[in-house]
Amino acid sequence: xxxxxxxxxxxxxxxxxYLLLSKNNSLHHDYSLCDQVKRASVxxxxxxxxxxxxxxxxxxxxLRIAVGSTNEVIAALQIINKVHNIQTVNLQNxxxxxxxxxxxxSKSFN
Numbered sequence: 343x344x345x346x347x348x349x350x351x352x353x354x355x356x357x358x359x360y361l362l363l364s365k366n367n368s369l370h371h372d373y374s375l376c377d378q379v380k381r382a383s384v385x386x387x388x389x390x391x392x393x394x395x396x397x398x399x400x401x402x403x404x405l406r407i408a409v410g411s412t413n414e415v416i417a418a419l420q421i422i423n424k425v426h427n428i429q430t431v432n433l434q435n436x437x438x439x440x441x442x443x444x445x446x447x448s449k450s451f452n
Contacts (some may be wrong), residue, residue: 348390349391351440352387352440355383356383359396362422362433372425378414378432379415385407385411389411394422399451402451406448412441413429419433
């Protein structure tokens with residue numbers, strides 16, 4: 343699983359999410375949003391990991407769920423940008439790329 347580029351990328355992005363949240367004091371009071379974006383970013387990694395040990399059809403389903411979680415992270419980052427006026431476009435773009443990579447990888451199972 344550690345050989346998968348999508349897994350490595352998702353893991354690196356979790357770290358970026360945690361750094362974003364820890365260095366912006368205005369977010370500390372928005373616990374539910376912080377918790378949601380953390381859980382969604384972790385979900386991407388965990389779904390790739392869980393699906394990896396399963397058959398191709400099940401793995402493809404877990405990859406679809408991971409893409410859904412990337413979309414959730416993007417939406418949460420947009421909310422952070424709008425509500426807290428914190429620049430998140432760069433991180434959003436990284437999640438958009440990751441979602442495309444996961445989708446392309448899942449198509450290899452056809």
